[in-house]
Amino acid sequence: MTDFTDVRRASAISRVREGNLGNPKTYFFKLPTGAAPRPFKIPEKIYPDIAWYNANRASNRIYHAVDGIEGVVIHATAGGSTDGALNWWRNPNGGKASAHWIVPDEDEYGHGREVLAVVYESLAAWHVRNDKTHALVGNRDHINHWTLGIEIVNSQTNLDQFSDWQVAITALLVRYCWAKYPNLKFVFSHALVDPQRRSDPGPQFDWGRFTGMIASDADDPPADNEALALVANVKARSGFPNLKPGDDCCM
Numbered sequence: 068m069t070d071f072t073d074v075r076r077a078s079a080i081s082r083v084r085e086g087n088l089g090n091p092k093t094y095f096f097k098l099p100t101g102a103a104p105r106p107f108k109i110p111e112k113i114y115p116d117i118a119w120y121n122a123n124r125a126s127n128r129i130y131h132a133v134d135g136i137e138g139v140v141i142h143a144t145a146g147g148s149t150d151g152a153l154n155w156w157r158n159p160n161g162g163k164a165s166a167h168w169i170v171p172d173e174d175e176y177g178h179g180r181e182v183l184a185v186v187y188e189s190l191a192a193w194h195v196r197n198d199k200t201h202a203l204v205g206n207r208d209h210i211n212h213w214t215l216g217i218e219i220v221n222s223q224t225n226l227d228q229f230s231d232w233q234v235a236i237t238a239l240l241v242r243y244c245w246a247k248y249p250n251l252k253f254v255f256s257h258a259l260v261d262p263q264r265r266s267d268p269g270p271q272f273d274w275g276r277f278t279g280m281i282a283s284d285a286d287d288p289p290a291d292n293e294a295l296a297l298v299a300n301v302k303a304r305s306g307f308p309n310l311k312p313g314d315d316c317c318m
């Protein structure tokens with residue numbers, strides 16, 4: 068049975084939001100040069116079965132795994148749970164896809180605590196089709212090979228707002244990448260580069276607020292000595308780090 072009050076409230080909320088809807092096909096942000104944050108740790112849980120995703124839903128990068136990273140792609144799941152996304156990606160008749168991180172939804176345990184790392188950063192996760200690109204990123208294709216992918220759990224209906232924490236932690240994740248990858252410069256939506264097929268992260272995702280948070284150091288955790296050392300090491304080396312599932316930081 069439908070609760071009329073809730074329906075009325077929902078439609079009022081949706082009317083208010085319609086005035087503020089963004090166009091996800093235009094979501095693009097260029098990081099300011101010379102303003103990279105000091106490296107810090109992020110609240111990250113390594114997915115226990117990360118090895119399976121590394122082996123079955125990721126490729127070796129065709130560009131350098133550190134110097135070759137130039138972008139972060141923002142996605143939303145169009146489903147209501149982290150498990151739903153993981154199962155869809157895993158299904159051979161389903162998404163056959165992946166991303167480096169999943170940002171949990173409001174009603175999930177990890178919300179407010181941690182993001183889930185599903186693929187090593189050193190590998191190309193499968194989150195954008197190889198033939199997709201855009202003039203704003205120089206018309207370069209094989210986007211998976213020069214980016215990191217973040218998937219936010221959100222149903223992408225006009226009643227499912229992104230939580231403050233989801234927006235803030237995704238911005239912090241971008242800042243974490245910015246500290247780590249010396250050539251990182253682009254942050255953009257999946258919809259920007261695949262507008263015929265995709266609309267994520269959707270019109271409810273407040274791109275202006277999000278990019279304002281990326282540009283601000285106000286919520287950065289303190290610089291961390293281990294993270295500083297890791298980044299120094301990463302910048303110095305030319306090979307691929309050799310980390311295992313369970314390591315508390317994945318490159």
Ligand SMILES: [Zn+2]
Nearest residue numbers: 142143257267
């Ligand atoms: Zn997407």
